[in-house]
Amino acid sequence: MARKLSFRGAINEALRQEMERDKTVILMGEDIAGGTNAPGEQDAWGGPLGVTKGLQPIFGPDRVMDTPISESAFIGAAIGAATSGLRPVAELMFVDFMGVCFDQIFNQAAKFRYMFGGKAQTPVVIRCMIGAGFRAAAQHSQCLYPIFTHIPGLKCVVPSSPYEAKGLLAAAIRDNDPVMFFEHKLLYDVEEDVPEDPYTIPMGEANIVREGSDVTIVTLGRMVSLSKDAADLLAKDGIEAEVIDLRTTSPMDIDTVLESVENTGRLVVVDEAHPRCNIATDVSAQVVQNAFGALKAPIKMVTAPHAPVPFSPALEDLYIPSPEKIAAAVREVHAYA
């Protein structure tokens, strides 16, 4: 039965259900319970934004493990444990912290299977928070998923809603490859109907969230809801946009994108990441290579600028793509003769 659940609650529920289903699933991360050995409350935080709250009381400190602030050590430990019988879900907290442990992710986890001739299996999930809009400024607001998407051996999931987050996280935990799971922190309080029973959403299958025949909007993560808002604005002017949620950037379902572009002939790609070498440039390149003949207009990209995320609310609001900016790009592409 479905009921309203937040993005935060959906992730918590997926973790709980997967841990109930499979005893080898363990969680680790900084403050994911909080208060370990402290004089006050145990499970004091449940993660800095409360996503894992309540899990340690159910599963105990051996399966929901607080860690020292040592990202290299515990992300590496999660990876090592994955090669030797566990299915760890490690929380990196903010993706911005990848800099202090990236070696373990891209040189170790991502490469084991290939380097070792197919003998290693590394079923680890690394969860982290992404995205601007939290007034958290330059070192706690980046998207960075394009960097991980670049690396063979990693899978990358960027869920757009509570329903999506629950199904994709369950799939990620059951997957036998290393998976990066990117949670936009502005989505945590978003609610929608989510089934209580466990379910999975396969990686590598894009979702057409709104059908339309005039322009294709390809997007992901938090930008999906902003693109839907843009599509509603455009519909008032008689422009019907098709909105595609990529769901996963690696593997990427480019076929669904190409099919849509074959119909509409016009493409806007919306990505909150910086504009160079991001998901928008990747999708654009693939469309140009594979559906050039179908295009009736140049592709437009709506992204954050090539600048760090600013602190001042006035500047940060300017930084993030908005429904108005997306709608303007679509109008331009639609009007191109």
Next chain:
Amino acid sequence: MLQLSRDDLIHAYTRMRTIREFEERLHIEFGNGEIPGFVHLYAGEEASGVGVCQHLNEGIDYIASTHRGHGHCIAKGCDVNAMMREIFGKEGGLCKGKGGSMHIADFDKGMMGANGIVGGGPPLVCGAALAAKTLGTGGVAVAFVGDGGSNQGTTFESMNLATVWKLPVIFVFENNGYAESTPSSWSVSSGDIVKRAEAFGMPGMQVDGFDFFAVYEAAGEAIARARRGEGPTLLEVKLTRFFGHFEGDAMTYRAKGEVEALRENKDCLKIFRAKVTETGLLEAKVMDEIDAEVKKLIDDAVADAKAAPYPPDSELLTDVYVSY
């Protein structure tokens, strides 16, 4: 010494001799231009890898190695033929020819890989130890780290984590005196690496790495402690390498005659041989026979690797993912 049976001694000597022969032969083959890429040889350090791994079980115990990883592979029981093919980049290599010398691994043997990244192994070993603890296998995990790796943040973090989580880990620092070309006497701030044990809340031991028996005894104590669930131990093994950092290294940073003197006076195989013959535990004749068998094993492995084909083009894109 007395706790080692005759079979144990033969096993230890055979593994040490196999490593020496393997590495001496790679030195020649690399010089002949037969081996592509970077190769870092372990000759001179055999007593460490074998002294530690003699205590380990192939099925439940894990090790992670460094860029100087061939010795650890052999000590953990990896197949020498498949290793040779791997290092030659040939089909049938231990990792299908996709890893090479610096990334040679065999998970079936609990060998989590040589590692091209200095300090890459310790976090992974914490994970293997965590898995052993969580799954109740009774296994332990050993991180082999060099004096160079002893200065990496990953290593510090892992030592701290292993104590905080009380993991069955043994950090074995093989201090061979040089991190690439830089002496550990200059680059290790504490002088002795073993002094760092106390800072991370674990016992530490420093042993003579030229003496198999000293390594064996200290490792035994550390591994038993880990198996009892009492947490990690640091072992600093003082030894040296006979060859350069990598093959092709002219070793101009070493003193004139340094290596020759070490080969003469600090060869762990000679020291082993002297000890067991003096005490009558093993006869020279037995070891001579092992030497001849090992020589043939390596000759055959080299011939086999040279004759083997390169991997087919179809291997380029396999094994990137389990499923994609």
